[in-house]
Amino acid sequence: MTKCLTVDVGPSDVQGETRIRRSVLSAKRLMSSPTDDVKTLYDVFNYSVKVRPNLNAIGYRKVVKIVEEEKEVTKMVGGEEVKEKKTWRFFKMSGYHWLTYKDAKAVVDSIGCGLRKFGVQPKEKITVFGATR
Structure with missing residues (x-):
């Protein structure tokens, strides 16, 4: 049996919309943090480490292969069509590798x-800063 962590709140008869759902911990009002001692992003992270240390936190993928493909493209330059070759790069990525909250900490x-x-x-x-291509 799965435990429901959210509840329906608000009006139920809004045409074309579903009901609002909120956490069971904050059905009456929105919460700004999971507990009173969580104030910063670092606090949120540490709270997550404490309550779910072995769950996946950060996923990343590795570049397995870079595929280059050259194509001829047509551009308008000064009102005239100009053809030029352009090289496109595609990345073949691995599956996701995961760090648990504990490992991420x-x-x-x-x-x-x-x-x-x-x-x-x-x-x-x-x-x-991270450079991109």
Whole structure:
């Protein structure tokens, strides 16, 4: 038997719409956090580690193969059609690999320790940049 974690709330007769569903923990009002001591994103993460340490948290896929395909495309340049060759890249990806919440916590804490070692102070802002092609 499956335990239902949500309940119907609000009006039931709105034409073309289904009823609103809320968590059984907050059927009367919206919650801003699962418990009173959860205030930050890091708190949310730690709460998740505590209540579901062995469930999948972060999934990633690896690039198995890069396929390049060259095609001729037609563009309008200065009101005239111009043909040019363009190379398209497609990525063949693996299936998902998963980190549990417990394993993800080890990674998150390691990154945090590294940032502190580089001199980043609590509540200091950082920018994460990743180049794309």
